[in-house]
Amino acid sequence: MTPSTIGGINKLPELEKRSVYSRYIPKELIERFDLSDLMNNKDLLQFRFAEGSSDVEMTLYHQANFQDPILYAHMADNLNGQIHILLYILNNPESPRFDVDKMPDGTPTRFGIRFRNIEAEINAMNAGLSPGQVREGLHIFRPAMAVFEKFILGLGHEMYYMEPLYYHNAIIFERHGFKYQMGRRQMESINSGFQPGGGLRQMLDDSNPFRSSNAAESIRLRSWAIHDGVLGEPFTNVTMYKQVGKKAETNTAPGISW
Template sequence: MKNRSIYELNHLPPPERTKIYRSLIPLSLFSTLGIDRNTFLNRQGEKAVEFHTPESHGFVSIDVKQSPEDQDSVFFLQLSDTPFLDNLELSFVVINDPRGERFNIDRDPQGRDTLFGTTLRNVAEEERAMKAGLSPGQVRPGLRLFGEMLSLLERFAARLGTSIISCEALFYHNAIKYEQYGFGYLEGRRMMEEIDREFLPGGSLYQKMDDSTPFRPRGGKKTVRGRSWAIQDGILGKPWPSPKLYKPVGKKVGVNTFHGQGF
């Protein structure tokens, strides 16, 4: 690939850029959703895949839905250029199972956008989601396609000549998941290590997991998801400062800041 950035790719003829960006969509999604990989039409003949590739900006978003009228994307990915040519930013990724129950954590009781629970909360819906086994920020169960997506993203980055993929972890469990897939920290590693220590016996967060709210059960301190819900519930005493992470393309950093028991 001659182009070295999203900005340059966005200046290619639309059919050519679409073909390149299509490679970022997990192949299994097309068969699962009944979407034609060439026309992007679903079984009803509706356009189910949208590519937003503005020529004036260095970002791309890919939006895959089962039907264009659906409220939620099944797969949404946004990538952005950074000031450094060897760094591609994974700005946002959402993977939803459209067959799963929906939890309205993205709207508060007054109908205001919570930005997936990062600015406002719908506590009742969060409690329902937690009891159903979801993590903070999820409106539906996932499809376990992150690993496949990351492999496609690394292949795409390598073709661009990019050596680093960077991102931010919107929630605690995101940071741990990124670690497990080979990411390391640009910012926030000390904080993550401190959080881990404080959730272990004798730590301040360990003591606060006292059943005082549904999100702070005594057993929750042992798991990634349990800790993440407690942090979403404000157990840190301050807003969650999203760590910044990076992954060398084709390599794993090998960081582990979680010493609990299971996800």
């Protein structure tokens, strides 16, 4: 019987751990990039899942030694033994790369929280990317979520949690059926601030590329403005959850397009 927690899975022999965690790899990735025998391919499928730890990091590459993975996932047990997704990234390796994750000298930006590579961010924004993206995504969030929910059910859970790193992440999760455990009032306040006459909208003064006057009408551009500091503080303290097989109807930004 498969353990119900990350901590429990991490106590299994390595081959069993790889087998369990591989269950949430979307088949769309395997088919598109012709990834066979991943179980035994430690160049393409890498894990950090030390025995005794309560978290796991999966890194999946489409080819060995490529700069970025096609899938990166970091999960942990929360205090109640539920699965909490800390970070989930899908990258299209065939798309252009923007070095928003590092400074020109190679220093990591830590998602733009510690440092910001402004030139790379402007180029990424103009190319249609959102904050934090080094490449465009693979546009398979829905099937990826479906296979992850199957994985969650296999562990005996009926819900799981997600930590949106940016404003646009929270909106994406909303539109895929997530609810807020914490942060809904903050999200509603942000939406109010971007309305005509709102304090956030007044800060969209075209003073730099991230604060364009039309950003209020776009989820993606709102997120860039927030990343640029219009809130006066980092975007934090938002936690969401989803019940497996159910879609909530949360909408904190009605009528706002991507």
